[in-house]
Amino acid sequence: MADSRRKVVALAGGVGAARFLRGLVRVVAPDDVTVVVNTGDDLVLHGLHISPDLDTITYTLGGGIDPVRGWGRAGDTLMMAGELAARYGQPDWFMLGDRDLATHVLRTHLLREGHPLSVVTAVIARAWEVACRLLPMTDDPVATRIQTADGRTLHFQEWWVREAAKPDVGRVWLDGVESAQPAPGVLDALDAADVVVLCPSNPVVSIATILAVPGIRAALDRVPVTGVSPIIGGSVVRGMADRLLPAVGVGVSAAAVAGYYAEFLDGWVIDREDAPLADEVAALGIRPAVTNTVMDSVVVTEALARTALEVVS
Ligand code: FO1
Numbered sequence: 595m596a597d598s599r600r601k602v603v604a605l606a607g608g609v610g611a612a613r614f615l616r617g618l619v620r621v622v623a624p625d626d627v628t629v630v631v632n633t634g635d636d637l638v639l640h641g642l643h644i645s646p647d648l649d650t651i652t653y654t655l656g657g658g659i660d661p662v663r664g665w666g667r668a669g670d671t672l673m674m675a676g677e678l679a680a681r682y683g684q685p686d687w688f689m690l691g692d693r694d695l696a697t698h699v700l701r702t703h704l705l706r707e708g709h710p711l712s713v714v715t716a717v718i719a720r721a722w723e724v725a726c727r728l729l730p731m732t733d734d735p736v737a738t739r740i741q742t743a744d745g746r747t748l749h750f751q752e753w754w755v756r757e758a759a760k761p762d763v764g765r766v767w768l769d770g771v772e773s774a775q776p777a778p779g780v781l782d783a784l785d786a787a788d789v790v791v792l793c794p795s796n797p798v799v800s801i802a803t804i805l806a807v808p809g810i811r812a813a814l815d816r817v818p819v820t821g822v823s824p825i826i827g828g829s830v831v832r833g834m835a836d837r838l839l840p841a842v843g844v845g846v847s848a849a850a851v852a853g854y855y856a857e858f859l860d861g862w863v864i865d866r867e868d869a870p871l872a873d874e875v876a877a878l879g880i881r882p883a884v885t886n887t888v889m890d891s892v893v894v895t896e897a898l899a900r901t902a903l904e905v906v907s
Contacts, residue, residue, distance in 0.1 A: 599626060600788040602903070603817075607632045607800025608647045609664035609832060610824055610889075611793035612654035615726070617895030618791065619655065621903065624725030628783040630810070632795070633711065633730045634738035634768055634803040637751050639688055640678060642698035643705055646751075647800065648715055648730060649697055656722025658693075664832065667693040687756040712777040729783070731804045734774040738799050741765040750799060759834050763841040766798055771806045784813035791902055792821030792859070794831070794887070797851050798838040811858070818906040820861035822887060822898060823848035827867040831888070849874040856880065861905030863887060863898065881905050 602622045604615060606629050619627055635646045646665060653659035653667060660666045670691025679686035690698065697718060704714045710733035719728045738750035742761035753759060784790065795801055805811040825848050830836045836846045844854045848864040849871040855862075856878045864871060865887040875882040883905040889895040 599623065600903070601783075601786050602627050602789055602791060603783050603787040604629045604791045604793055605795070605801055605804050606630065606647070606651060606793040607795030607803075608635070608650050611647070611795040611800070612651045612659065612664070613889045614793045614822060614895060614899065615651060615655060616892055617889070617897070617899040618902075619726055620892070620896045621899045625727075627726035628779070628787075629726055629728050630731050630777075630780055630783070630804055631715075631728060632800040632803045633732060634736050634771075634799060635750055636735075636737070637688075637749055639690070640684060642690075642695070642702045644688075644690070644698050645701065645711070645715075645730070648718075648728065649694070651728060652697075652715075652719055652722050652724055655724045655726070656719075658722065666691050670694055688751060710777070712779070727779070727783075729780050730777050731780065731807050731810065732774040733777045734770065736771045736774050736803070736807070737769040738803060739767050739769050741767070754834060759837055763837060766838060766841055768803055768806050771803075772808070774807050776807050776809050780807075781809055781813055784810070784817065787817050789903060789906055790814060790817050790819045791899075792819065792855065794822040794824040794889075796824065796833055796835045796838065797844070797854055798835065798842055801855075802842075814858040818860045819855075819858050820863070820902045820906040821855065821859060822863045822902050823851055823865065823868070825851055826865040826887060847871065849878075852878055852880050852882075861902070863902050863905060 632647045650665045660668050670693045678684035701714050711730045740748045740753040741764045743764045848868040852862045852875045859880050861881045863883045869884045872882040883901050885901045
């Protein structure tokens with residue numbers, strides 16, 4: 595059942611966001627949903643432009659995601675990756691399945707023809723019959739870099755995947771963000787929005803990355819903002835927010851993340867396990883809602899999306 599015709603903009607990162615969006619598009623008519631997606635995780639490997647968060651969301655909403663990993667394509671094979679590594683000694687730390695590679699080949703081809711990432715994203719989303727609108731946060735190159743405590747600077751994926759997030763994080767920074775512009779349609783969607791939803795994504799390398807693109811953070815002051823905590827009971831459901839929140843001086847709790855967003859956040863959904871934190875959230879001037887936030891079914895996820903919208907309606 596679709597919600598009243600409210601225009602919703604969702605800010606989204608990887609797997610948690612993709613799961614949440616499957617519920618959101620059952621509560622709000624998909625053509626009233628615009629998703630602004632983090633591209634700081636993007637990288638070039640084997641000469642191919644890979645956009646992990648855009649692909650995770652596209653594959654999830656399009657029904658092609660690997661359900662166990664939450665990224666990559668269901669039932670994929672590794673023939674190309676295997677040949678690149680075994681015969682040509684190419685790096686294989688970032689697992690690129692054969693079907694997944696088709697997306698990166700197409701994206702790279704269209705980018706090389708001069709199409710911006712936002713156009714390429716629309717072509718891919720249309721091929722997957724994704725009904726809501728997907729927008730990269732920017733068409734410009736922005737790369738999340740991790741400065742490790744031992745002084746090395748790594749691309750986010752090198753830290754997260756190649757080094758399995760083992761090195762302690764000193765600083766996180768966004769290469770190129772100062773000169774990036776919001777992708778076409780992003781600011782218009784935010785200005786037309788009745789509500790903005792922060793998906794349960796990594797606050798540091800997904801949500802904050804999107805907000806760092808000049809112009810986007812300011813747009814949130816003009817619209818009710820709600821969100822879902824990516825932290826339950828002091829730990830992450832998946833991913834690496836627990837490793838990155840300390841690097842920006844934020845505690846690993848549903849209340850601490852609300853504090854991180856407090857300037858612009860109006861409603862915040864936390865798990866039943868974190869019910870004792872509701873008063874702390876309310877003390878920040880943010881309306882708390884307590885519900886089951888473990889998205890282990892689309893029914894739960896739909897209810898969660900409804901709760902997230904109701905807490906600011
Ligand atoms: N994550 C891994 O832990 N190992 C991988 O080999 C890996 C490959 C990969 C390929 C395509 C893609 O879209 C995502 C991939 N991921 C992999 C996940 C990715 O590192 C993260 O999901 C996002 O960057 C975080 O949102």
